[in-house]
Each structure stands twice: as structure tokens, then as C-alpha cells.
Amino acid sequence: MAELIALRQGPLPVGPVGRRGLGWWGVGTLVATEAALFGYLLFSYFYTGATAPPGWLLEPRPVLQLAVPNTILLLASSVVAWYGERGVLTHRPVQALVGFGGAFLMAILFAAVQVLEWYAKPFRLGTSSYGSLYFVTTGFHMAHVAVGIAVLAAIFLWTTLDYFSPRRSLSVSAGVLYWHFVDIVWLFIFTSFYITPYLGFGR
Amino acid sequence: MNRGEDRTPALGSVSPALEQRLQELWEGEGGLKGVLSTVDHKKIGLRYIVTAFVFLLLGGIEALIMRLQLAGPDLRLLGPEQYDQLFSTHGMTMIFLYAGPVLSGFSNYLWPLMLGTRDMAFPRVNALSYWIYLAAGIFVYVGFLGGNGPNDGWFNYVPYANRDYSPGMGEDFYALGMVLLGTSTTLGAANFIVTAMRTRAPGMSINRVPILLWGTLTANVANLLVVPAVSLAFFLLWMDRQFGTHFFDVRAGGQPLLWQHLFWIFGHPWVYAIVLPAMAFVSDGLPVFCRRPLVGYPLVALSTVATMILGFGVWVHHMFATGLPALGMSFFSAASIAIVVPSAVAVFSWLATIWHGRPVVTTAFMFFASTIILFVLGGVSGFMTASVPVDWQLTDTYFVVAHLHYVLIGINVFPVVGALYFWFPKMTGRLLDERLGRWNFWLMFIGFNVGFLPMHLTGLLGMPRRVYTYGPDMGWNTLNLVTSIGAFILAVGIVLLLVNVLKSRRGGAPAGANPWDAHTLEWSIPSPPPPYNFAVIPAVASRHPLWEGYLDEELRSSLDRGLLLDQAKESLGTSPLDALPDMILRMPEDTVAPFVLTIGLGVLFAGLIAKSWGLALVGGIVLTAALVVWLWPRRELREREAVRG
Numbered sequence: 001m002a003e004l005i006a007l008r009q010g011p012l013p014v015g016p017v018g019r020r021g022l023g024w025w026g027v028g029t030l031v032a033t034e035a036a037l038f039g040y041l042l043f044s045y046f047y048t049g050a051t052a053p054p055g056w057l058l059e060p061r062p063v064l065q066l067a068v069p070n071t072i073l074l075l076a077s078s079v080v081a082w083y084g085e086r087g088v089l090t091h092r093p094v095q096a097l098v099g100f101g102g103a104f105l106m107a108i109l110f111a112a113v114q115v116l117e118w119y120a121k122p123f124r125l126g127t128s129s130y131g132s133l134y135f136v137t138t139g140f141h142m143a144h145v146a147v148g149i150a151v152l153a154a155i156f157l158w159t160t161l162d163y164f165s166p167r168r169s170l171s172v173s174a175g176v177l178y179w180h181f182v183d184i185v186w187l188f189i190f191t192s193f194y195i196t197p198y199l200g201f202g203r
Numbered sequence: 204m205n206r207g208e209d210r211t212p213a214l215g216s217v218s219p220a221l222e223q224r225l226q227e228l229w230e231g232e233g234g235l236k237g238v239l240s241t242v243d244h245k246k247i248g249l250r251y252i253v254t255a256f257v258f259l260l261l262g263g264i265e266a267l268i269m270r271l272q273l274a275g276p277d278l279r280l281l282g283p284e285q286y287d288q289l290f291s292t293h294g295m296t297m298i299f300l301y302a303g304p305v306l307s308g309f310s311n312y313l314w315p316l317m318l319g320t321r322d323m324a325f326p327r328v329n330a331l332s333y334w335i336y337l338a339a340g341i342f343v344y345v346g347f348l349g350g351n352g353p354n355d356g357w358f359n360y361v362p363y364a365n366r367d368y369s370p371g372m373g374e375d376f377y378a379l380g381m382v383l384l385g386t387s388t389t390l391g392a393a394n395f396i397v398t399a400m401r402t403r404a405p406g407m408s409i410n411r412v413p414i415l416l417w418g419t420l421t422a423n424v425a426n427l428l429v430v431p432a433v434s435l436a437f438f439l440l441w442m443d444r445q446f447g448t449h450f451f452d453v454r455a456g457g458q459p460l461l462w463q464h465l466f467w468i469f470g471h472p473w474v475y476a477i478v479l480p481a482m483a484f485v486s487d488g489l490p491v492f493c494r495r496p497l498v499g500y501p502l503v504a505l506s507t508v509a510t511m512i513l514g515f516g517v518w519v520h521h522m523f524a525t526g527l528p529a530l531g532m533s534f535f536s537a538a539s540i541a542i543v544v545p546s547a548v549a550v551f552s553w554l555a556t557i558w559h560g561r562p563v564v565t566t567a568f569m570f571f572a573s574t575i576i577l578f579v580l581g582g583v584s585g586f587m588t589a590s591v592p593v594d595w596q597l598t599d600t601y602f603v604v605a606h607l608h609y610v611l612i613g614i615n616v617f618p619v620v621g622a623l624y625f626w627f628p629k630m631t632g633r634l635l636d637e638r639l640g641r642w643n644f645w646l647m648f649i650g651f652n653v654g655f656l657p658m659h660l661t662g663l664l665g666m667p668r669r670v671y672t673y674g675p676d677m678g679w680n681t682l683n684l685v686t687s688i689g690a691f692i693l694a695v696g697i698v699l700l701l702v703n704v705l706k707s708r709r710g711g712a713p714a715g716a717n718p719w720d721a722h723t724l725e726w727s728i729p730s731p732p733p734p735y736n737f738a739v740i741p742a743v744a745s746r747h748p749l750w751e752g753y754l755d756e757e758l759r760s761s762l763d764r765g766l767l768l769d770q771a772k773e774s775l776g777t778s779p780l781d782a783l784p785d786m787i788l789r790m791p792e793d794t795v796a797p798f799v800l801t802i803g804l805g806v807l808f809a810g811l812i813a814k815s816w817g818l819a820l821v822g823g824i825v826l827t828a829a830l831v832v833w834l835w836p837r838r839e840l841r842e843r844e845a846v847r848g
Contacts, residue, residue: 011209014773014787015841022324022397022776022788023842029393029427037431040465044439044450048458056456125448129456132448136439154834163836163843171836171843 016170018089027174031181034144038185041137042192048129049202057202058123058130062194066120070113071190077106078183081152084159085176088169093159096172100156103179107149114142134193141182141189148182151175208841212775212787215767217738228772229321229735231793240793242326243734247333248312249630252623254337255305259616260697261344262296265289267694274687276675286671287354288373292347294357295377299384300340302477302615307332307391309622310419310480312630314395316725316732317413319404319741321774322790324397327833331797332390338805339384346376346812353377356669358470358521359440361451361462366444372812378441379808385434386804392423392430400779404724406743406760407782410504413723414497417507418483422476425511433469436462445814460525467518475514478610479507481618482549482578485571488618488625489553491721492568493560496747496754499552506545513542523594532591539589546582550575565719566640570621573648577613581606584659599669602662608655620647620700627704628718632730633711639703646696654689657682722747727762739765740775743782771839789840800829 016023049056084099086092118138123131155175158164164172197203215221231241241247269289272280281289311329315322323329346352351373355363364374399420403412440462442448449455451462490497497503519527519535553575562568584606588594597603620643628634661682666673673679717726724741725732726749742765744758745751751759766775768787776786803825810819836842 011211012784012787014208014210015789017786020786022401025397025401026325026328026393029396033389033393033427033431036428037435040432040435040468044435044461044465047461047464048450048456051458051460052456125446127455129449129452129458132442132450132457136442136448136450154831158836158843162846165844168836168842168844171834 015168017167018169019173021170023170023174024177027177031177034181035185038137038140038188041133041140042188045133045137045192046201048133052129052202054203056128056130057197058128059121060197060203062197063120064194066113066117067190067194070110070117071186073106073113074110074183074186077103077110078180080106081176081179084155085169085172088159088164088172089166091166093162096159096164097156100152100159104149104152104156107145107152107179111142111145111149114138114145137189137193141186144182144185148179151178210787212766212768212784214764215739216764221767221769222733222738224769225735225738226733228769229733231734236795237793239798240795242322242330242791242793242797244311244315244323244326244329245630245732245734245736247329248308248310250333251304251308251311251336253308254333254340255301255308258296258300258340259305262293262301263694263697265293265296267690269293270687270690272671273673273683275684276673276677276680278672281671283671284354287669288347288352290669291353291356291359291377292343295343295353297611298357298473298477299381300336300343302611303388303473304336305619306419306422306477306480306615307336307388309484309619309626310395310415311391313415313626313725314398314419315402315736316629316728317415317723318398318402319407319724319737319743320398320402321736321740323394324402325394327791327794327797328390328394331800332387332394334798334801335383335387335390335804338801338808339380339387342383342805342808343376343380346373346380351376358466359462361440361443361459362453364440364444364462365451375441375444375812378437378444379812381437382434382441383804383808385430385437388426389430392426395419395423396427401776401785402774402788403777403782404737404741404743405766405775405777405782405784407777409780409782410501411743411746413483414486414500414503414507415480415483417504418480418486421507421511422479425472425476425514429469429472429515432465433473436465436469439465460522463522463525464518467521471518471521472511472514474610475511478614479510481615481622482574483507484618484622484625485553485574486549487723488567488621489571490556490560491625491719492563492565492571493556494563495556495560496722496750497552498555498559499548500746502548503552506548509545510542513538513545517542517589520589520594523591524598536589536591540586542589543582543586546578550579550582565624566635566637566644567621567624567719569641569644569648570617570624573644574614574617574621577609577617577651580656581609581613584609597662599667600662601658601666601668604668605655605658605662608658612651612655617647623700623704625719626725627707628711628714629725629730629732631708631711632714633707633709634714634718635703635707635711639699639706643696643699643703646699647693648696650689650692650694650696652689654686654693657685657689661686717749720749722750724748724762737765739763739767741765791840794833796829796833800826800833803827803829 080099081103084096087095087099125131125135155172231237231243272278272286351371353359353373355369362368399416439450443450443452449457451457451459453459486497486503516538517535520539523532588597624635624640661679664678666679714730716729728737742761744760745756747754748760772790774788774790775784776788777783778785803822807819807822807826810822838845
């Protein structure tokens with residue numbers, strides 16, 4: 001029996017190869033639990049909004065001037081990070097560095113614009129439950145952006161050290177997956193806080 | 204592409220030379236550095252179990268003090284504020300610091316042994332989740348012993364927990380401590396999930412795993428998804444209390460019921476998370492003493508999963524008295540009643556296993572069998588409160604206290620003690636004393652029922668929970684006295700357990716590899732197991748690898764001959780469902796990174812509670828440095844290429 005199972009397989013890779021490794025599953029569980037966290041934040045927003053008296057929205061028509069381009073910037077950075085990952089997987093180190101460096105700069109720009117956006121808001125953390133929800137939810141996201149910036153920087157550094165190959169690239173794929181998550185979850189936050197008021201939520 | 208590093212692992216048999224080689228590869232360092240840096244799941248599992256038992260004793264002492272206070276009417280052993288802190292800390296300790304972690308401890312210890320592998324999927328994460336659990340326990344107890352315990356019950360409702368009504372720091376210790384503990388639980392959950400999916404011995408397809416895998420896996424999938432709810436709730440509470448936010452503050456548009464939703468979205472699945480693995484102890488242990496396989500394995504496995512799926516949709520039954528819409532309550536009431544079905548599957552399966560088996564009555568058997576009785580009692584009172592009108596009558600009375608203790612002691616403590624009698628020989632190489640065991644069992648069983656069965660009646664007679672005393676004319680005097688006497692008998696039983704453990708650890712009868720003639724893989728290796736667990740990776744052909752001869756199975760597992768994996772610290776990765784060999788895993792060496800990270804995290808949280816941002820910054824820097832060292836790609840783990848050029 002043992003012989004059957006083992007011999008049928010032939011050579012096995014040693015350590016993670018591509019995305020085939022326990023680390024990939026590990027990041028998957030991280031993304032799942034983080035997604036749940038943001039799910040509960042948005043649940044808090046919708047539940048509080050749905051049960052609040054009229055006038056709860058402090059900004060019934062949220063200003064989109066900064067938020068929309070910034071959202072596009074963040075989503076684009078995901079594409080750029082993916083381009084960098086392709087660079088590693090196809091053994092093009094320059095493409096990889098352009099991708100990770102580009103995504104890193106775009107992430108910093110997003111964070112800077114987001115700080116401006118915070119200052120432009122006519123309310124603060126302590127103004128009301130709406131202000132608390134807005135700033136804590138976007139704040140949680142900003143904390144994840146900060147981690148993502150560190151992750152992109154690490155991947156960039158490790159790529160310059162020539163650590164990776166198409167075969168040994170799990171750290172890259174895991175980091176880029178995390179960055180995709182940070183970007184996608186922003187789309188949900190953006191939709192909840194900036195778009196649903198226009199659709200009638202909380203008015 | 205460079206495939207030069209692929210390898211066909213050699214097949215071989217167990218031999219002293221092989222064991223010697225593996226011992227050198229897997230044996231950790233000794234001394235203090237070894238203590239702080241070990242990633243061995245067996246050591247970590249034992250630490251979890253011992254730490255959880257320490258918290259069980261602390262929570263037990265708190266309970267006994269409360270029972271002294273309540274033994275008669277108008278007693279003044281404790282003042283109201285002391286009593287509030289005591290019952291809140293008792294609940295927090297038992298539910299968060301004992302009941303969950305003790306099961307993590309057993310599963311940590313047992314999983315790799317049952318699954319035929321050499322460690323958990325992420326050994327360093329395993330060490331980290333233990334250290335953070337310990338740090339969280341110390342954190343909340345520093346608060347409590349400094350007079351800053353939580354005082355609004357373990358579910359800590361707002362507005363009681365708001366700063367207006369709880370001005371001290373007790374709630375802040377509780378809030379931040381639970382965020383810390385949530386990190387530990389989540390890390391553990393991720394580790395269990397990946398271990399279950401990717402490291403089972405070849406041939407151990409998903410329909411051949413021990414029920415403990417189903418129980419702990421299901422519980423931890425739930426934990427991964429619901430722990431963020433409670434961590435968030437506690438974080439938002441802390442923000443409300445310290446930074447002027449208004450999440451739960453109705454004066455500024457906040458919603459107090461949001462706390463209850465977030466808490467119970469977590470809280471109810473958590474109830475299943477702290478019983479499903481314990482029920483699995485019974486499902487795996489009882490058949491050994493009945494000398495036959497578990498009746499209805501597929502049904503028990505599926506009903507474990509079904510319990511949890513339904514368990515996600517029952518949280519509002521804790522909130523029937525909050526004025527929610529009737530339609531919503533009907534849904535949650537129906538789900539709460541429906542959950543009886545998968546629970547009954549387990550009960551009938553156990554009964555049928557005893558009925559069709561030839562029971563060998565040991566102390567472990569008695570604990571497992573008594574679980575069935577206590578589960579039925581706790582289940583029936585739960586079924587009653589699942590009905591909205593009944594719940595309105597019973598909510599916040601001692602009936603609910605009786606119910607939750609039948610569930611938590613009956614389906615957690617009893618199977619855990621049974622599991623200790625069952626697996627102690629594996630852990631130590633020594634059997635626990637059976638004679639002392641009988642005294643241990645009967646004192647616990649009688650004490651528990653004398654204490655908690657009358658409590659149902661106390662509740663029906665209207666005694667509200669969480670009052671620090673009561674008047675002499677309420678008609679509750681005798682019942683309370685009986686409950687207090689029962690609680691002390693139960694405590695004597697627990698003390699006997701400790702005596703037995705301390706006495707048998709060195710002086711017990713030698714156990715040998717398989718003292719119970721049990722059927723799962725952990726019994727195929729020496730007691731206690733060597734650091735590498737299995738000298739060769741076993742290949743599994745059935746649900747009962749050690750009973751195949753006895754059951755006359757067609758296929759036979761191969762335990763003495765298998766993949767060697769003796770060239771480095773390696774183990775086998777297998778596919779998620781069929782458990783076919785997929786890759787060779789490079790396992791990490793011992794490292795202090797998890798410990799240092801926890802120190803950083805602890806300093807960070809100390810900074811947060813003291814609002815000392817400099818201290819928090821120092822903690823954050825230590826934490827980040829530990830993470831960078833940890834995550835730096837390593838050649839020996841094959842996370843990067845060899846240095847080129």
C-alpha cells in the first residue's frame with residue numbers, strides 16, 4: 001500500500017514551488033479572516049445607518065472629487081503589482097522591479113490623497129456615530145495600506161537581491177495577493193460610504 | 204525551469220539508525236533558549252493544556268467564592284462591585300481562557316500524531332499563538348488583580364460597559380485583552396485549517412480522518428470567520444471609552460444593539476467551537492472502550508459540520524428580549540430548534556456504539572459516557588430557551604446559568620477530563636491511577652449535578668442571575684445552599700484529578716505504545732512520542748489503521764514501512780481531499796522570533812492601556828523587527844533560490 005501510494009507519484013518538489021506551498025494557504029486564511037473583519041465593519045455601518053433616525057448621514061452627497069480618482073489609482077496599482085509578479089514568473093527582473101516599485105509608489109500616493117480626503121471632511125471622529133464609522137473603517141483600511149506598502153517594499157528589496165525565480169516565488173505571490181485584497185476591499189468600503197448614499201441609503 | 208531540486212523520497216523501514224538520524228534533526232535545544240524557541244507541537248500542546256488548567260483552577264476558585272457568598276441569604280462576604288468583577292472574570296476566564304484553549308491544546312498535541320505527520324503546518328505560528336494566548340491571559344489578570352477586572356458580565360453589554368457606567372479601567376483591560384486573545388485564536392485557526400488540508404499521511408483521505416479532525420477543523424473554520432466580530436466589537440468599545448467615538452452611544456446616533464449583534468455573531472459559533480472538538484473526544488475515545496468502530500461515522504462527521512453551519516444563524520436567540528421584529532426572531536428560533544437534529548445524531552451514534560459494543564468500563568469511558576447524559580440535559584434546556592416565549596420567561600434567570608453550565612461543564616469539562624485519562628499515557632508514558640480515577644469521576648459527576656440540577660428550579664422560581672445576594676423570604680435559600688454544597692464537591696473532584704496527575708506523572712504504571720488497544724495512528728508510536736513523531740511517514744488504508752486485522756479489512760495500512768524523509772527536517776505535504784503525496788515540506792528550526800514578537804505585542808498593548816504612545820511605539824518596533832526576521836525568505840526552507848552569480 002505504502003509502495004503503491006508513494007511510487008505512483010514520482011519526484012516531488014522540495015519546499016514551495018510557485019504557489020504550491022503551505023504559505024499560499026496561510027495567506028488565503030489571512031485574507032479570509034481579514035475579509036470577515038471588513039465585513040463586520042460594513043455590517044456595523046449598514047446596521048447603524050438603517051436603524052438611525054433621519055439626518056444620520058453627515059454628508060448626504062459625499063464629495064467624489066478626490067475619492068473616485070484615488071479609487072482608480074488604487075485598483076490600477078493592483079494591476080501594476082500583478083505585472084511585477086508576472087515579471088518574476090517569466091524571469092524578467094526589470095519588469096518585476098518596475099511592477100513592485102510602481103505599485104509601491106502608487107500605494108504611497110493613495111495614502112497621501114486619503115489623508116487629504118480625511119482633512120477635507122466636514123466632520124471628525126467624535127462628531128457622531130457616522131463620523132466614528134467613517135474614520136474607523138477608512139482608518140482600518142489605511143492600516144492595511146501601510147502594511148501593504150511595507151510588503152511591496154520587502155518584495156522589491158528581495159527582488160533586487162535576486163532571491164526569486166519562476167520556481168521559488170511564493171513570497172512574491174503571497175504579498176501580491178495581499179495587495180489585491182487591500183485594493184478589492186477598498187472597493188467595498190468606497191461603495192458603502194460614497195455610493196450608497198446616492199442610491200438612497202441612510203437618507 | 205530548474206527541476207533539479209525535485210526528489211523522489213526513498214521508501215524504507217523503521218530502524219535504530221534512522222531513528223538516531225531523525226532524533227538529531229528534530230531534537231530541539233535544551234535550557235532556557237530551548238524553552239523560549241521550541242516549535243514542537245507536542246511541547247506547545249502541553250503548554251496550552253497546562254495553562255488552560257491553571258485558568259480552570261483560577262475560574263473555579265472565583266466560582267467557589269461566589270458560591271460562599273450565595274450559600275445563604277443576605278451574606279456580606281463580597282460587596283456588589285466585588286461580586287460583579289468576580290462573576291465577570293469567572294465567565295471570561297472559563298469561556299475564553301480555559302474552554303477554547305484547552306481544546307486547542309489537545310488538538311495541537313494530537314493532530315500531527317493522529318494524522319501521521321511530524322508537526323503542524325506552521326510550527327512557528329503555533330508557538331506564536333501559544334505565547335499570545337499566555338500574554339492575553341496575563342494581561343487581563345494583571346487588570347483583575349490590580350482591582351480592574353471587567354464588571355459587566357462576560358458578554359459585557361453596553362451601555363453598562365460604557366465609560367459613564369464603568370468609569371474604571373476594568374473594561375479597557377478586558378477590551379484590549381480580548382483583542383490580543385483574538386489574534387491568538389485566529390492564528391491557531393489558520394494553522395489548524397492548513398494542517399488539516401495539507402499534511403495528512405498519504406492515503407488518509409477525508410473520509411478516513413478521526414472525528415477530532417472534523418470537530419477541531421469545523422470549530423476553527425468558524426473561529427477564522429467570527430473572531431474578527433468580537434475583536435472588532437471590543438476595539439470599538441475601547442474607542443468609545445477612550446477616544447470619544449460614538450459607536451454604541453445612542454445620544455450621538457450610536458446603536459447599543461450593535462454590540463449585542465457583533466458579540467453574539469461571534470459568541471454563538473464560539474459556543475460550538477468550544478464543544479465540537481470535545482464531542483469529538485467522545486466520538487474518538489468511546490469506540491475504543493466499546494471495542495468497535497463508531498456507529499455512523501459519516502453522519503457524525505457531517506452533523507459536526509451541519510451544527511456549525513446552523514450555528515452561524517442562531518445568534519439572535521441571545522437577543523430575544525431586545526425588542527427585535529417578530530419575523531426575524533422566528534427565523535432564529537427555528538434555526539435554534541433545528542440544531543437539535545445534528546446534535547441528536549451525535550448522541551444516538553454514541554448510544555448505538557455502546558449498545559452494539561462490549562464496553563470496558565474505565566475512568567475515561569465513564570467521563571465520555573456521562574457526557575451523553577449531561578449533553579442531553581444541557582441540550583433540552585437549550586431547546587426550551589430556543590422558543591421565544593419560553594425564553595422571555597427564563598432569560599436572565601438562573602435557569603440560563605444552569606443551562607450554560609450543563610453545556611460548558613457537561614460537554615467541555617467532562618470530555619476534556621475523559622480525554623486526559625485517555626491520552627495522558629500517550630503524553631507521559633504513564634497511566635493515570637484508575638482507583639483514584641473512580642473517586643475523581645463520581646465526585647465530579649455527583650458534585651456537578653447536585654450543584655447545577657437544582658439551579659434550573661432556582662431560575663424557574665425567578666432568581667435573576669448576577670445578583671450579589673438575595674433576601675431570606677424569596678424561597679431560594681435551600682436551593683442555593685444545595686448548589687453551593689454541590690460546587691464544593693465538584694471542586695474536590697477536580698482536586699483529586701490534580702492529585703492523580705501529579706502522582707501518576709512519575710509513579711503511574713508504564714503505558715507502552717498502545718495501552719487501550721486503540722485504533723488511530725498516535726497509538727502506533729512510542730509513549731511519549733519522539734520529537735519527529737513518525738520515523739517513517741505511515742500510509743493509511745482505512746479509518747482504523749491499528750484495527751485492520753481485528754476488523755478483517757481488505758486493505759492494510761503500512762506503519763513500519765513508508766517514506767523516510769530523513770535528509771533534512773522534512774515532512775510530507777499531501778493533497779486536500781485524497782491525501783496523495785504532493786510535496787516535501789521543509790520544516791522550520793526552533794526560533795525565538797515568535798516569543799520576541801509576543802514581547803513586542805505585549806509592550807504595545809501595555810502602551811495602549813496606559814496611553815503611553817512612546818511605549819506603544821517601542822512595542823511596535825520590536826514586533827515589526829521580529830516579523831521581518833521571521834518572514835525573510837530562507838534558503839534552508841527553500842523559500843528562495845541559492846545565491847547566484
